[in-house]
Amino acid sequence: MTEDDAVTPGLGVAEHPVLVARALTKRYRMGEVTVHALRGVDLELNAGEFVVLLGPSGSGKSTLLNILGGLDAPTSGEVEYRGGVLTTGGERALTQYRREHVGFVFQFYNLIPSLTARENVALVTEIARDPITPDEALALVGLSARRDHFPAQLSGGEQQRVAIARAIAKRPALLLCDEPTGALDIATGIVVLEALLAANRETGTLTLVITHNRAIAGMADRVISIADGRIAGDVRNAARKAPAELSW
């Protein structure tokens, strides 16, 4: 894996495909109805990029994120991670992929209520190969002072920043965020986006944020639109806004 050398923290945007999706389709049954969530998606994502995947609800963006993150398998097509085909490995290989290479941030944080902020991060560092320490990760998101608090003692924004710290602590090659500001007010949302951006800058992790919130697209290197299960647009922002400049 020579690409590893290319992904150096602080490198910023570099044009190396980390993840390649080819002709992805996904159909699933919801009760009596068959839903075509993805109808042939081709995509290349490069190391260090900050990508926003934009689409209305039901467009298939979450399905795409789940497949890229190894939580779900496509009906047809394949996903390559650094040259290896992910989609043929089965459940065990997907778990290993998530364990070593992927960081997740969810709309509802998904922290373990019985663990403190630091322990929630340690949950990941304990099983990662080359993690940063939980304290370093919490410092990155500005939560060092709250590290011994339990989730019930933290605000929504703080919980989401713990989730970000937890996601980046393993130095993932890929950070996937599903509506990370969806449950937050705008001020808190901006703090969270700043933390994401800082993490992307500091670690050079390919960051993919999916959202239906167009405003967030302004801070991305690259904006991919998805509609009705297909890629509808893929543009690079000439000028990026700082999170503080965003409003919705």
Added chain:
Amino acid sequence: MIALLDRKLLRDMFAMRGQLLAIAAVVASGVATLVTMRSALGSLQRAMSATYAVQRFADVFARLERAPQSVAAELARVPGVAALETRVVAEVTVAPPEASGAAAATVGLITGRFVSIPDDDRPYLDTLHVLRGRLPELGRANEVALSDAFAKAHGLDPGDTLTVVVNERQLSLRVVGEVLSPEFVYAMAPGSVIPDDALFGVLFARRRVVAASFGMEGAFNDVILTVAQGAEPQAVIQAVDRILAPYGGLGAVPRAEQTSNWFISNELRQLASMGGLLPSIFLAVATFLFAVVMARVVTQQRGEIAVLKAFGRSNVEIGAHFGKLVVLVALVAAAGGLAAGRAMGSGMVDLYRPYFRFPRLEHTVSPRLVLVAVCVSLAAALAGAARAVLRAAKLPPAEAMRPPAPVSFRRTLLERMGLARRASVPVRVVLRNLERKPLRALVSILGTASGGALLLSGLAMSDSIDHAIALQFTSAQREDMTVTLGAAREEGALGALAGLPGVRYAEPFRAVAVRIRAGAHERRVALEGVRDGAILRPQIDLNGRRTGAPATGIALSDGLAEALAVAPGATVTVQVLEERRPTFDVTVTAVYASFVGMGARMDADALARALHEGPRISGAHLLIDPERRAELDDALRVTPLVVGASARADALRRFEESTGESMGFMTFFLVLFATVLVGGVVYNDARITLAERGRELASMRVLGYRRSEVAGILLGEIWTLAALGIPVGAVFGVGLAWIALRNAQSEMLRMPLDIDPSSFAIMTLVLATAAVVSGLVCRRGLDRLDLVEVLKERS
């Protein structure tokens, strides 16, 4: 048309069928034990009271040496005597019947009790129920009716011939019938500890026949009587004893002390108390399970409750909705438990049938018991679910719409004490969850423990019986055979016994019937004269250690000491009931262990002095050559004055047969019940944990934890609790066994608690297996966790 809410109810129940079935199984087990024991108890009680009433079972029983028939009129005049019958009763030996085929091989010396029935009529008291044939007819000299168990053991039919030996004379009798007597429902040879139908029988013949054989014409040696309503039996007994004293009266006993009745009553008493204790354990566990599961159901359905209330359903309707759920489970469980209990109760009565010979012993489940069973399971269900149901009813719709408040956690005590600093994060998750819900953890531990306790107590009972038998037959009773003489003889008679074929060693004993009194308490027992050097009947304590014969004073068996409420140092009054009938005071110097029966012992010489007699013997304990057993039996049959011979091998065999069967029955059900209890608790625990924490566990899977690692957290919690339940179960089990033994304990039967280490191992194995299997069943649910779906939901 099922109401909409009811349809929802049925679907909810179907969705959680595993958990509900597990609870229902626990409730059903409780109902089944209740119905088994109570129905067996009721059936035996009905059979007993019907038999006693129909066959006019006597209230007082008295033996004496010999009294002229005229004394009967004097006895009948005693105030309070309602009806009275005099009889001639004697011990005989019986030649092995020719009809007995297979039985003959195992038979030792057969003894019998010859009981007279009136010449001119049927007996008025203790009447005989004729099963086959008829009663002996008047004027036919040699006719006899046999107790049915004895006849069946030897395959004797009406028309067969039976030879008995009476005072060295052979008497040939013709069997005319097979009968049941209320006096011998539980029939045991004197001095035996367990019935042996092949070796002991009761023979009923006309008075003239029995009297002629024993030279008792115009006399009697046995009285039975009923006491008039309102009369004081104790006063009657005293009056009877006074009248019979000059005629060698051996002391009248009330019905409560009559051997057959005593054993039956004791068994019924045990059934009654265990029939209350065992079901309570199951129902208590079921109550807790209902509480835990229903609390979870209501929490899970907060949203639905809110919507239903928002649309106008009343609090009462919502409460009733959840109430119906537990009522349905309880009713299904009660039905299952009743069906199982009915079958098991019938099996239990079948176990009693060979021992308790009632004319009619039918297993029935009374309507009242059915009602009790249903009420008890409803009560357990409603008591358990009450809190959750009330909470659902009271929940304000607006509050129910909001998600429940986040749960707060803190570091566990272990961590605050700095003991878990090195524990991995998943281990901390386990510890904190256990500590946050201490009540539920306690319920799990106690549930597992009660399953273990139930099993262990059953195994412990079995161990204690084995231990007591081993102690009795290897340490306390080391002889191969004990021969009893009809009356005391000069010591020279020992030589005759020692000279019998196959006898290797003979140790004499002297035993007299006495009444021992201490304050208000008194008991009739056999007082034994023993020698310090006794080899075959050494004095031992409860642990099997030899203690030596009492040089002075009297030693009492622990059962007798308890019955008389005396300890060493106390003085008791001994009233001898034979021959010169002296009365003397003596100091209690020791209490010794005896597992079966009550007894007292004195130094042989001291006893002889107290009896104002020289050295005499009542019989001998023998060591014999087993090869020559048959030869010895033949010789004993015709040896003058020998009225009884009991062989250790026969008693041991009977013990093993009878306890083996019932213990096998019991152990099977105990293992089954323990599994149901532990399985029910562990399964529900795992399901609830999975439901409450599915999201958390799915999150860990998303973060890259493997299935096995996440299963470790779920099962780690549950198995930790089960593991904690094992030692607690061991402690409870010992306690329960102790209670059960105290229950089984009586003046006649005493066993120290003795648990084999293998029983602890079996308990641990059964609990661990049940916990592992039911945990693994839930692990399948974990493997099916939908990772994607779980992330979409708000916590």
